[in-house]
Amino acid sequence: MEVKFKKNTAILKLSDGFDLANTFECGQCFRWNREPDGAYCGIVRDREVRLIRQDDCIVIENCTEEDFDAIWKSYFDLDTDYGAIRRMLSEKSPSLRRAVDSIDGIRILRQDPWEALCSFILSQNNNIPRIRGIITRLCEGFGEPCGNGYRFPAADTLAGLTAEELAPLRAGFRAKYILDAARKVASGEVKLTALYTAPIEDCRQQLMTIYGVGSKVAECVLLYGLHRTEAFPVDVWMKKALSGEFSDISVPELGAYAGIAQQYIFHLTRSKAR
DNA sequence: GCCCAGGTATAAA
DNA sequence: TTTATACATGGG
Secondary structure (H helix, E strand, O other), X not given: OEEEEOOOEEEEEOOXXXXXXXXXXXXXXXXXXXXXXXXXXEEEOOEEEEEEEEOOEEEEEOOOHHHHHHHHHHHOOOOOOHHHHHHHHHXXXXXXXXXXXXXXXXXXXXXXXXXXXXHHHHOOOOOHHHHHHHXXXXXXXXXXXXXXXXXXXXXXXXXXXXXXXXXXXXXXXHHHHHHHHHHHHHHOOOOHHHHXXXXXXHHHHHHOOOOOOOHHHHHHHHHHHHOOOOOOOOOOHHHHHHHOOOOOOOHHHHHHHHHHHHHHHHHHHHHHHO
């Protein structure tokens, strides 16, 4: 990966892939917005940037060299060779090769664990456009202004709210889950930063103490919020996939990248559904 | 109108 | 331990 800087703009040349639409619209995140020119605009922590492809480069606008080193290099997982991971996964089974080949240029973002926790609580029994709407209203209603939008509200902020105060989100039965998550995170009863390094099964159990967090939400938080790429949702809808056309996949064999394999399988099953 | 959505808690078999 | 159902809401 090469990077050059020109007046608050980072210009990336990657040896592996970075497809903006596939990365931001694969269902791992809900707060990157496509603009008419094909660029994507998003807010992470207290920074707002805009990404656009120019020839074989990805351009990050409003990105200083300091921010790139402190935030974006890690957030976009730019030090990871996705080409190598794809090749490794493709060797594991014919069905997984089809899944990997069904989409390219996805990078697993290193999102904020708290934001990922809320996002995937809200995702349950819900569709992506509506999830995005609820999260937008959550940020507008309770987040600090940032750039042209809002930061994701802190757990401490939400912990002091009531279900009635969350009603404008129209999150339905999920509102009470958000409040329980906020309360447990704000109090330290669930310590998200500990989940970066704890044994994966302990992490699952810890997350599932939150009302409304089951195995599937826990796996998504671990993968997308804590970059635990070995996390794999074996026991909810993935069980369906693995008993069908993906029955030739052995999850333990996928090892450290089982979660990334899951992302490709998710895409293939989604694209077939329509 | 109808079906269903990146599921989970709860009750019942 | 496995299987069924309600859940709030609205996108397509």
